[in-house]
Amino acid sequence: MLGWTITFIVLAVIAGVLGFGGIAAGAATIAKICFFLFLVLFVVSLLRGRRL
Numbered sequence: 245m246l247g248w249t250i251t252f253i254v255l256a257v258i259a260g261v262l263g264f265g266g267i268a269a270g271a272a273t274i275a276k277i278c279f280f281l282f283l284v285l286f287v288v289s290l291l292r293g294r295r296l
Contacts, residue, residue, distance in 0.1 A: 245282035
């Protein structure tokens with residue numbers, strides 16, 4: 245999940261530099277969603293790991 249986040253951040257930066265604002269905004273939004281999903285899954289896995 246973190247790998248996808250980094251991929252979309254790089255895509256957003258490259259698109260932004262080249263002047264593709266819409267694509268950059270879309271990629272940045274997807275990167276934010278992936279990152280927050282990664283954080284939630286990470287916390288859940290930490291909590292489940294402590295119980296075992």
